[in-house]
Amino acid sequence: MHGKIMVYIDDTGRGTVINLAKTFFEFNKHAWHDKRSMPTVGMLVEFRSDGKHITDLRPSKFQEFGENDFIKERDFWKTNSDDELEDLKLARRDTYVQELYRETNYDELDKIILNLTIPQAIQMYFYNETLSLNAIRDININTDEAPYTLDFFVVKRFLYKALDTLLFSDNTINQADFSAMKNIIVHLEMAYKDIKDKQNHIDMKRLYTEIFLSHQCHYQALIASIDNRKNRRLALERQMSTLISDIKTKQSRLEIETGKKHQELQKLIEEKKQKLLEVKNELEYFSKSIERLENLKRSFNEKNFAIFANTFNMAREKLFDKIKQGLNICATKLDVQIWKKSLKSAGIKNSYFKNAIEISFCTLSFAELYLNRLNKHALNPNDQLLFSYIKKVKKECEKNFLIVSANPEVYVNMKIQIFEMSPYYVVKHAPKKVNYQGLMKNTEFDVVYVDEKTIWAPAADVILEGKYFLKKDSKTKFKIL
Structure with a gap:
């Protein structure tokens, strides 16, 4: 079914979805099956239920409906799945392409109108990654609390080590206090891995066709026109070949016929020649027309493919950097939460601060304690990176x-x-x-x-x-x- 999330509580991971019939369905975080995003109030979703409780929940591919879209929000509510809605969208788009084909004068066409701009197409492609980033829009870091923004991938294992130690040492601390930030990190990290993995297997021409050309209705109508004209040209070539063969046959008979039969053949040959001339002229028209439209198509693709490839790479790199920054922000914010709660924890005071520990209870402290046990002259590349990173933070802070x-x-x-x-x-x-x-x-x-x-x-x-x-x-x- 299709529905909308009306309530979602990060701390408990529970929420409520409403469908077209205004029926409410409850769900928990275990029903959520999308690694690149997380539930948010107002999100349109596709789900399955056992009657009252949702057993499978994921974000719909359709979240926004523009004025010129082939489907509207009412179509979303009237369909049960994204596949059904996608079929409806494709059917309406095909109908629209056929209308464009019938209404367009291709003898005067000199420009292909865009139905979807390149930035819009790329934005649609990276929708889930953008959705993950939206979760951190309101996360601010107080520089007094966190004078240094952590590098998530350098300190990741020690961040979770600090959190696990805190929760183990003080059972009065509610784990749900950290769940929202942990969920954001999980989805951001998944988005990071997706983009990183795709970087090595990008087929730009395929992407260009799938996420840009497939939405260009005027372009699709042009393709249909070229195909139909090519079919017509092929038919004319066959007709011309038949006429030429027929004329040659009748001309050979003309030499042996006399009288009235000769005159009839002569007239028939002239009619065939006249028809041949008409077919030849029509064939020449379609050949020139096809050549002109193919040039228009080629020019459109050469121009837009170059722009698309450049824009896509820039957008991907920018998004990749934003996700990395987002992970760093989340790691820093989670570390601040751990540090603050440790200062008020009786369990940490008794187990950590009363010992001869000289450093605060935070992520870098656990990293430093780990490095203190190692031979600094025999560090592996990852530990060497960690060692250099800690030295840099200590120097600044x-x-x-x-x-x-x-x-x-x-x-x-x-x-x-x-x-x-x-x-x-x-x-x-x-x-x-x-x-x-x-x-x-x-x-x-x-x-x-x-x-x-x-x-x-x-x-x-x-x-x-x-x-x-x-x-x-x-x-x-x-x-x-």
Whole structure:
């Protein structure tokens, strides 16, 4: 059946579809069978049901109906499937092509009118990919929360590792909070793979014929006219051959006939010659007409194929880049969600922040923990790429903080406060003098927090001792807790 999605809730993956009879059908995300898009309110769909619940649901190929389209929205509602609607569309288009053929004066035709422009044809072809991109139109990234946009394909495995660890460590967190973003990523990634796979197997001439020429009714009518004229030319050539043969036969008989029979044959030969002249003139007309129309057809194809190929490649590359950017945006937004929820999670505080972890709970932290276990001199190409990527992010976003305190609670609480500022801040801990001296000697800190209640000497002395290790142009600040 055909219908429209009236309700869809991302968090639960449940929704409602209405059909022509105003009957409502319920569905869940398991009934959705399209990898390149996701359900949205107002989407026209094709579905099957067991009476009340939908068992199979997918977006219809027909979502918009223009003023000049062969089918209207009322046709969508009156048909049960996209195949039925497509057949209706083709039947009406064929009827229209026949009307154009009958009404057009091809002796005066000098231009083929477009029924569908090249950009419109390409837009229709990439409709599902565009639909996937529409899901991220309203997703904005706050640069204060995410100072760096992640590269989805570099950090993908660690993004999902961070999410799985968060959900495992804190069962009070609702998995549905992440479902909408995960669904968008799944469909964008599928669109990305589709375009990437097609890049190596593009038959531009086939695409040009299928998604552009097939919609050009005036062009199709011209083809019909050329075919009919070729058939007429072939018939005239056969008729001309028959007349010539007939004239030769009668001329040979003329030599042996006399009297009235001779005169009758002579008259008949003259009539045949006159008919032959008429056929010859008509044949010449159709030959010239066919040549002119073939040139018009060839000129149309040469011009539009070049434009189509160029426009298609540009559109594909632009769409490909947008999908990659969309995946990066979604990965960053999902990472921000993970990072924010981790900061408020008691489970993460007890299992992660209380340990000697110096980095926030986020995607790059898991990537960095992974790399720390590897031999940096024997990295495979993927890990080498990851290593270079993390270095780049840290160079642009990382700040170093030091907490000088022997109180674990003060250290953990202060560490979480710093992590709340940015997911890319690093917090080190100096509970003793030896730790403090070693860290100040080897690391340039942005801020050093001194807990005056638990340190080994007065705060002023500790700060003075720390400044001893600073470089001349150091901008390190000291703050007393």
